[in-house]
Amino acid sequence: MSAKLEGKTAVVTGAAGALGSAVATHFATEGIRAIVLADINLDAVGALAETLRAQDIEVVAEHLDVADGDEFDALIHNAAVRFGAIDTLVNTAGIVSPNARIHNLSTADWERSMSVNLTGTFHGIRAVARTARKKTNVSIVNIASVSGLTAWTYAAPYCASKAGVIHLTRVAALEYAKEGIRVNAVCPGTFPTALHDSLPADALTAIEDRHPLGFGAPTDLTGAVAFLASDESRWVTGHSLVVDGGYSLP
Template sequence: MGRFDGRTVFVTGATSGMGASHVRGFHAEGARVVVAGRDLAAAEKTALELGERAVAVRLDVTEEQEWVSAVQAAEERFGPVSVLVNNAGAQHAPALVEDTSREVWDRTLAVNLTGQFLGIKHVTPSLRRAGGGSIVTIASTMANTASPYYAPYAASKWALRGLTKAAALELGRDRIRVNSVHPGVVRTPLITSPADGGQHAIGDFYSPDPYAVPRLGEPGEVTALVLYLASDEAAFATGSEFVLDGGLLLGPALAA
């Protein structure tokens, strides 16, 4: 028996990185998974690999009508949604605030903040029809601190903290829990590949060597936390922030 037998789990940004890991983790625990992403071909490939308990939907999280269509498709295939994992996110090429274009600012907030708002807005009625459930928003350690050259990203993640907590207060009496996960530097293309045609990836500015756990995180480690928060084991957790960063926010550790 899996922790999510008979439940429908909707994951955004589900075709690569942490999202792909989350989809496979929920599926392995018995869930019916909705593989949502902008690249429909990639989403369909994943769904085909997973079999009849998976369906692919095209979803640009910044487009409200696409949310409406994606939730409708999920319910038509599997019934009401029990879990939403708001995973989709965008990084941008490093730049000082004064050198950041309005286009980059708007796009980053559209994906990282408005996209999560639209997910909560349009999946909540389905969660109510399921009798309750869980929303997990994927934030970042940059929601707790900041970094030079990444102001739009940091701003979007700080704002996401407020959105998560407000939603938790609004939805608690509907048996819907809302929590945020704050990964540190995890080995995904968002960290290891340059964004938006930039010459540097965020990983180029970071070394894990000084921290208590001196390595990059792995997507599966984040998935394990997401699975816990979405499960009945975390029934008393809502509006909370769960940091998974190997000690990054703590600062440099005592040398061995």
């Protein structure tokens, strides 16, 4: 059986994070030819870049603040020039919102979540659309969340931003289907990462109890991302694939 991503190129944002690094590592096992590891913390992707280069993959590590649309445009353009084409963008960059009820949130709290989680995803889609239109079967995979499908207390900015990602995915899929760009999302349940360090232990336990299969790990999502990035999903667009350990079951 051939690798799903044989000969393809990819850009992964949030590559220093738990999910971004897991996606990049999995893409290496699926035959990716070249990859851009993009993160606001450039130093943190160095070790991952060296690991992938040792597997004969062309790797570029780049600084990226996804909230900066001009920087995102430049990164996608430069990657397309360097690699000849961009086949896949995976938008994994994201932040959690403060653990607070709405009346205790500042406007800055709200805007920070939106700028990274939603506007950052918009910037990525826009950059690819500007660069890669008319190229057959380009895939964008956005990381949303089951929190965009359900309501969580104490997390209004995060839930709203991820709901926005889900609907933005559908709109972009409709707008660019005729131009060879597929846009899908993955909606993970919760898996503990550094982003959840601010949560009290009892809150984290309560969240785990809502997952019939328990907490997952970033590696539980990478197969779904690879499927949506690959030609196996060439007739799939506008879909939000739930990978949540049963969290969203009634």
